[in-house]
Amino acid sequence: MNCYFHTDQVAVATCQDCGIGLCKECASKYTPALCSECAGKRERAAQKDYEKAKQEHLQSAKDAFLKPIIFGSVVAGIVIVLGLVTCIITGEWSIFTTMLSIAVTAFFMRFGWNLSSFAAFSDNSNVMVGIISIVLRIALSFILGIPAFFWTLYKYRKEVEWNKNIDKM
Ligand SMILES: [Zn+2]
Numbered sequence: 001m002n003c004y005f006h007t008d009q010v011a012v013a014t015c016q017d018c019g020i021g022l023c024k025e026c027a028s029k030y031t032p033a034l035c036s037e038c039a040g041k042r043e044r045a046a047q048k049d050y051e052k053a054k055q056e057h058l059q060s061a062k063d064a065f066l067k068p069i070i071f072g073s074v075v076a077g078i079v080i081v082l083g084l085v086t087c088i089i090t091g092e093w094s095i096f097t098t099m100l101s102i103a104v105t106a107f108f109m110r111f112g113w114n115l116s117s118f119a120a121f122s123d124n125s126n127v128m129v130g131i132i133s134i135v136l137r138i139a140l141s142f143i144l145g146i147p148a149f150f151w152t153l154y155k156y157r158k159e160v161e162w163n164k165n166i167d168k169m
């Protein structure tokens with residue numbers, strides 16, 4: 001068999017992907033031996049995989065930050081609406097500030113809940129352990145809420161930055 005590109009040259013290898021003959025010069029261009037067309041195809045496929053992995057990476061960081069925001073906003077919104085309705089019905093507006101602070105706390109607690117996942121030691125055989133775990137996590141969510149929000153924001157920002165700079169490296 002002769003080289004597909006140089007018909008006067010004896011083939012020393014075949015393209016790993018399409019099987020055409022390659023002479024010494026053509027075979028040495030790529031490792032493993034590939035014709036230029038198949039090498040190009042492989043490169044484009046690798047580029048596509050890389051872009052996809054990058055997108056998935058960014059998406060998971062986005063989810064970690066945006067999902068608790070959406071969830072927290074919904075809970076906070078419900079608390080505020082309930083508070084407003086209660087105030088209108090009772091005419092007692094002093095409880096509104098309490099409801100507002102509950103809404104703000106509820107918003108941040110969702111971040112604390114995610115961050116305190118290490119305290120989620122559930123044991124199906126023991127209900128008490130499960131209850132203690134949940135109580136502990138709620139307490140931790142309360143304490144860690146605001147720092148957890150900033151920590152998640154920081155991590156998200158870093159992820160976006162990393163994703164932007166990775167191609168320049
Ligand atoms: Zn080929």
Ligand SMILES: [Zn+2]
Pocket residue numbers: 003004005006009022023024025026027
């Ligand atoms: Zn050749």
